[in-house]
Amino acid sequence: MKKITKAVVPAALALSMIASSTALADPQSKPNGPYIENEQNISLSSYMSNEELYQTLQKLEASSNGKMKLEIAGYSNQSPDGYQTEEDKGEPLYVVKFGEADPNKKSVLITTQIHGNEQIGTEAAVDIIQKLSSNSKEVNEMLDKVSIWIMPRINPEGADNQYEGKWYPTRYTHQTWLPENIDLPEGTTAPWYYNSDGSERAQNNNGRVVYGIPGYDQNRDYNPNLDFRVEDQDKDVVEAFLNDRATNNSNFGGFYVTAEARTVTSVFQELQPDVYVDVHHRGFNTVSDEDNRSVPIQLAAVVADPYTDPFTGQQYEVDEDVLKLGKQVNALAAQTLQRGFSHFGAIQKYPDVNLPGTALGAFALNDAAIMLMEIKGQSQTLGQKQAGMLKETVKAPLYDLFNALADESINDVDPAVYDAIPESTNRITDPSTRDTEKDF
Numbered sequence: 001m002k003k004i005t006k007a008v009v010p011a012a013l014a015l016s017m018i019a020s021s022t023a024l025a026d027p028q029s030k031p032n033g034p035y036i037e038n039e040q041n042i043s044l045s046s047y048m049s050n051e052e053l054y055q056t057l058q059k060l061e062a063s064s065n066g067k068m069k070l071e072i073a074g075y076s077n078q079s080p081d082g083y084q085t086e087e088d089k090g091e092p093l094y095v096v097k098f099g100e101a102d103p104n105k106k107s108v109l110i111t112t113q114i115h116g117n118e119q120i121g122t123e124a125a126v127d128i129i130q131k132l133s134s135n136s137k138e139v140n141e142m143l144d145k146v147s148i149w150i151m152p153r154i155n156p157e158g159a160d161n162q163y164e165g166k167w168y169p170t171r172y173t174h175q176t177w178l179p180e181n182i183d184l185p186e187g188t189t190a191p192w193y194y195n196s197d198g199s200e201r202a203q204n205n206n207g208r209v210v211y212g213i214p215g216y217d218q219n220r221d222y223n224p225n226l227d228f229r230v231e232d233q234d235k236d237v238v239e240a241f242l243n244d245r246a247t248n249n250s251n252f253g254g255f256y257v258t259a260e261a262r263t264v265t266s267v268f269q270e271l272q273p274d275v276y277v278d279v280h281h282r283g284f285n286t287v288s289d290e291d292n293r294s295v296p297i298q299l300a301a302v303v304a305d306p307y308t309d310p311f312t313g314q315q316y317e318v319d320e321d322v323l324k325l326g327k328q329v330n331a332l333a334a335q336t337l338q339r340g341f342s343h344f345g346a347i348q349k350y351p352d353v354n355l356p357g358t359a360l361g362a363f364a365l366n367d368a369a370i371m372l373m374e375i376k377g378q379s380q381t382l383g384q385k386q387a388g389m390l391k392e393t394v395k396a397p398l399y400d401l402f403n404a405l406a407d408e409s410i411n412d413v414d415p416a417v418y419d420a421i422p423e424s425t426n427r428i429t430d431p432s433t434r435d436t437e438k439d440f
């Protein structure tokens with residue numbers, strides 16, 4: 001980690017802060033503050049279930065006159081240690097393709113909902129797919145120059161999680177760590193991003209809920225060595241690596257134990273995109289002490305430092321041209337959002353992190369310019385509140401990106417615009433949980 005921006009609050013102090021929050025009338029404790037009250041209801045009914053998403057994608061493909069190709073790239077939970085089998089597959093992981101993998105064309109890969117409780121990206125992706133599959137002349141001319149592949153909802157298990165008979169989207173995948181299934185000794189420590197008890201921040205911010213299905217944070221399971229597979233490694237080395245806290249941590253790439261991360265990576269390798277975009281949700285910030293507008297989005301073009309693979313010694317770093325393009329892509333997004341409407345323009349840069357096990361980190365180290373889009377709020381905080389505005393915050397920069405790649409005007413964007421995006425500050429802490437805030 002280069003820098004840790006979040007304050008670590010000791011538990012006792014955190015409790016006393018919560019007890020006094022009403023007396024202090026912190027903005028976040030007001031009924032209409034960004035964090036909803038414990039007893040306020042969260043509504044998710046406008047969001048698509050897995051089944052609704054799949055049906056929508058199939059309809060769009062059918063009406064696209066062959067322009068859109070809908071393929072199943074893989075299924076959730078088919079890892080060697082997975083608790084499902086070939087006969088008992090998880091959910092399909094769809095890839096929507098506009099254009100082929102063609103080195104003579106620019107290409108973009110977009111993924112959404114790597115964390116199952118982060119829905120807006122998927123809702124926005126479906127709108128984008130609808131627009132791209134239409135027969136507009138402008139869109140067709142753009143698609144002649146740019147191939148766009150979209151994987152909406154790459155964590156369908158977390159997205160569709162149920163708890164006590166209720167739809168309860170969670171960050172994590174569904175999968176059990178069974179080391180003996182991949183020829184590691186029973187008792188080998190799980191990768192550090194394993195959620196063994198299946199617990200998650202509660203809806204309505206009401207503490208923590210144990211829904212009881214173990215799983216992984218998929219966005220730590222990627223590795224700059226895109227071909228890393230536990231089954232190909234010396235098992236003694238992997239066992240020692242996992243059993244040592246000095247190595248089993250976020251400074252290193254993940255273990256590709258989830259079928260989801262493997263599937264997304266295979267699509268990345270097939271397309272070898274110029275630009276990779278991953279859409280997330282996060283917490284709440286205001287712009288500054290002087291400007292109390294709520295920040296709808298944070299952006300980042302860099303999320304991983306140069307990396308040396310501890311297993312092979314191979315070195316990875318982000319190429320200079322790739323970094324420049326990444327900054328241009330994010331700078332263009334910043335310019336798009338600052339055009340015209342005031343609250344869209346209240347953007348910040350995502351805090352500085354080094355996470356080689358994220359999809360963005362691993363892919364940036366493999367020649368893709370990246371854009372992290374972090375929309376405010378999650379299904380446990382905002383529910384579907386402000387969904388329309390937040391969807392636009394995702395869509396508008398992406399449409400401009402497609403066109404700028406097609407007419408090559410992306411090359412004229414000044415990367416310094418990215419450097420000048422205000423840093424993340426003025427985080428509004430959640431008054432009602434002691435939950436550690438997660439990175440993207």
Ligand SMILES: [Zn+2]
Pocket residue numbers: 114115118279280281439440
């Ligand atoms: Zn996320």
